[in-house]
Amino acid sequence: MSVLGALLRKELRIELRTLEAVPGMSLFAVTTFIVFHFGLDRPTVQGDLAAGVLVVTLLFAAMLGINRLWVADEEQGGFDAVLLAPIDRTSLFVAKALAMLVYLVVLEVVALPAFAFLLLEPPIRAELLLVLALADFGIAVIGTLIGALAVKTRARDLIGPLLALPLLVPVVIAAAQASQPLLSSGRHGGAEAKYLLLLGLYDLVFALIAYAVFDPLLED
Amino acid sequence: MSLRALSSAAVVTLTGAFALVFFYAPNDADQGFIQKIFYVHVPMAMVALGGFVAGGVCAIQHLRTRRSEWDLRSYVFIHLSLILGVGVLITGSIWARASWGHWWVWDEPTLVSFLIVFLLYACYQPLRFSIEDRQRQARYASVFAVVAGAFVPLNFLAVRLAQAYSHPRVFATASGGLPPKMQLTFWLALVGMALLYFTLWRYEMAAKLARGRVRALRRRLAGEDVLPGRSAAPIV
Numbered sequence: 480m481s482v483l484g485a486l487l488r489k490e491l492r493i494e495l496r497t498l499e500a501v502p503g504m505s506l507f508a509v510t511t512f513i514v515f516h517f518g519l520d521r522p523t524v525q526g527d528l529a530a531g532v533l534v535v536t537l538l539f540a541a542m543l544g545i546n547r548l549w550v551a552d553e554e555q556g557g558f559d560a561v562l563l564a565p566i567d568r569t570s571l572f573v574a575k576a577l578a579m580l581v582y583l584v585v586l587e588v589v590a591l592p593a594f595a596f597l598l599l600e601p602p603i604r605a606e607l608l609l610v611l612a613l614a615d616f617g618i619a620v621i622g623t624l625i626g627a628l629a630v631k632t633r634a635r636d637l638i639g640p641l642l643a644l645p646l647l648v649p650v651v652i653a654a655a656q657a658s659q660p661l662l663s664s665g666r667h668g669g670a671e672a673k674y675l676l677l678l679g680l681y682d683l684v685f686a687l688i689a690y691a692v693f694d695p696l697l698e699d
Numbered sequence: 700m701s702l703r704a705l706s707s708a709a710v711v712t713l714t715g716a717f718a719l720v721f722f723y724a725p726n727d728a729d730q731g732f733i734q735k736i737f738y739v740h741v742p743m744a745m746v747a748l749g750g751f752v753a754g755g756v757c758a759i760q761h762l763r764t765r766r767s768e769w770d771l772r773s774y775v776f777i778h779l780s781l782i783l784g785v786g787v788l789i790t791g792s793i794w795a796r797a798s799w800g801h802w803w804v805w806d807e808p809t810l811v812s813f814l815i816v817f818l819l820y821a822c823y824q825p826l827r828f829s830i831e832d833r834q835r836q837a838r839y840a841s842v843f844a845v846v847a848g849a850f851v852p853l854n855f856l857a858v859r860l861a862q863a864y865s866h867p868r869v870f871a872t873a874s875g876g877l878p879p880k881m882q883l884t885f886w887l888a889l890v891g892m893a894l895l896y897f898t899l900w901r902y903e904m905a906a907k908l909a910r911g912r913v914r915a916l917r918r919r920l921a922g923e924d925v926l927p928g929r930s931a932a933p934i935v
């Protein structure tokens with residue numbers, strides 16, 4: 480636990496000092512809302528369109544973070560340091576995934592108000608936060624694993640998104656479908672339970688798989 | 700089973716299956732003659748998906764034992780399933796055009812899920828061959844194959860859920876609603892396709908091992924200058 484805490488503190492401190500990932504992701508999200516405004520040519524969005532714009536924007540912004548997540552470890556010897564230390568390697572994965580989760584939460588703290596201000600017609604409902612939290616968990620797990628896979632390849636900026644996007648399609652489906660009624664004006668029902676269950680199942684399955692297959696990635 | 704016997708079995712079963720398709724199975728009352736593409740498309744899709752899962756199982760074995768032949772098996776499974784996958788998408792598209800009037804239909808969940816799975820596995824080789832070190836290449840490819848293997852059923856579930864209310868399924872299960880004559884033809888076609896897949900798998904395995912050996916000999920003749928190149932053949 481203290482190992483995990485130390486690794487997580489390291490991640491967050493690096494991010495606070497370099498500010499490489501989160502500001503870029505947040506700016507990207509806000510800019511993308513503006514792009515959507517002109518691309519769709521409408522002043523406000525709601526319902527399925529709003530859900531699509533929000534989920535796709537967050538996904539692409541997350542992709543930027545995934546690409547940056549392991550770069551410092553690869554280039555400046557972070558991997559070697561962890562391998563030299565007498566600690567469980569999986570704790571590195573857990574710390575990275577938690578850091579990614581924090582980045583995503585910060586991203587949403589910026590992006591959601593911006594979305595409500597710039598594009599969204601109905602007010603934001605609290606239930607949306609639950610949907611996004613479940614989606615964030617899945618994105619963090621898959622992103623951390625795929626980021627670790629991609630960072631050792633020659634074309635890492637290309638391989639990362641190419642692998643992560645199809646893997647995250649179920650998250651997009653479930654998150655967009657679940658948030659669709661929450662982003663409609665007028666009284667609509669809440670998010671459908673089956674999509675929340677699907678998100679939960681996805682999170683659980685891939686968290687277990689990532690936990691199981693992470694070790695071989697670090698061996699050298 | 701020798702490679703020759705296996706090849707003959709595949710040819711005989713597939714020929715028999717196609718004979719049944721054209722001369723024994725009745726025309727579909729609703730879709731007519733074009734429905735016969737079902738006997739190619741569905742077995743091909745099932746075999747391709749089975750191959751992806753088999754690739755994942757071999758990858759688990761590779762991660763557990765670290766023996767390179769498991770990685771080679773996993774590679775060949777995925778490679779052949781990708782090739783079949785192209786066939787599945789083309790035949791599915793033709794079928795969709797003939798019976799629904801469009802080359803691509805988004806409300807057919809099986810076809811859409813298959814496309815997503817196909818796109819994911821299409822990244823297997825780019826991932827693999829952009830890693831220089833052979834051992835790392837094998838390990839990373841295996842990790843990918845395991846994750847993707849688990850993704851296949853989850854993805855089908857997700858795509859199916861998203862459209863559960865919009866369209867009823869044409870076939871409740873692979874053979875559930877079929878009359879007996881069609882069922883027999885379908886099962887024979889499935890067995891034939893599986894045999895064909897396995898035969899091709901054996902051929903590619905043999906070719907990869909031979910290539911590895913040729914390369915080792917060439918290296919012995921020419922010294923260490925012979926580069927391995929873009930191949931999953933083992934280094935002997």
